[in-house]
Amino acid sequence: MDSQHTEQLYERFPELYRERTAPLKSSGMAWGFQCGNGWYKIIYEMSQKIQKLSVGGEFAPAITQVSKHEDGTLHVEARNITPPIQDVIATAREASRLTCEECGYSPAFLRKGKGAEAPHIACGRCARKNTPTTTRKTNKRNRRPRRAPDIVVVKR
Numbered sequence: 001m002d003s004q005h006t007e008q009l010y011e012r013f014p015e016l017y018r019e020r021t022a023p024l025k026s027s028g029m030a031w032g033f034q035c036g037n038g039w040y041k042i043i044y045e046m047s048q049k050i051q052k053l054s055v056g057g058e059f060a061p062a063i064t065q066v067s068k069h070e071d072g073t074l075h076v077e078a079r080n081i082t083p084p085i086q087d088v089i090a091t092a093r094e095a096s097r098l099t100c101e102e103c104g105y106s107p108a109f110l111r112k113g114k115g116a117e118a119p120h121i122a123c124g125r126c127a128r129k130n131t132p133t134t135t136r137k138t139n140k141r142n143r144r145p146r147r148a149p150d151i152v153v154v155k156r
């Protein structure tokens with residue numbers, strides 16, 4: 001997530017994200033929001049609901065990490081949470097499953113990453129934009145002429 005959106009969340013929910021300045025050893029929140037801008041609204045609404053459910057003070061809930069699950073959905077870790085807050089976090093994950101991580105468009109779907117690329121949730125437009133497969137294929141063909149694989153040159 002870019003710094004502008006990140007700052008907006010920190011300014012609006014300073015208590016909830018108080019571990020943003022904690023050392024990395026004790027809290028993953030120092031990494032910031034490890035996802036795209038498209039989920040800003042989901043995270044904002046989740047934060048708002050958690051804030052409403054929380055009591056202040058030392059034992060108030062704190063988000064300790066925002067990243068992604070292996071299946072590409074939103075992953076949130078928190079401290080001092082109650083079952084209702086757990087539900088809010090689970091709901092946010094379900095919302096992320098259908099929301100484009102890049103632009104926020106819904107419906108979006110899980111795209112299986114190619115090669116080393118991790119799975120991610122993207123709308124049709126963003127998925128097409130990020131995989132210029134047609135041009136890549138043509139380039140490869142132009143560079144190297146095709147040859148039948150069964151021709152073997154034997155030296156005598």
Ligand SMILES: [Zn+2]
Binds near residue numbers: 100123
């Ligand atoms: Zn998109």
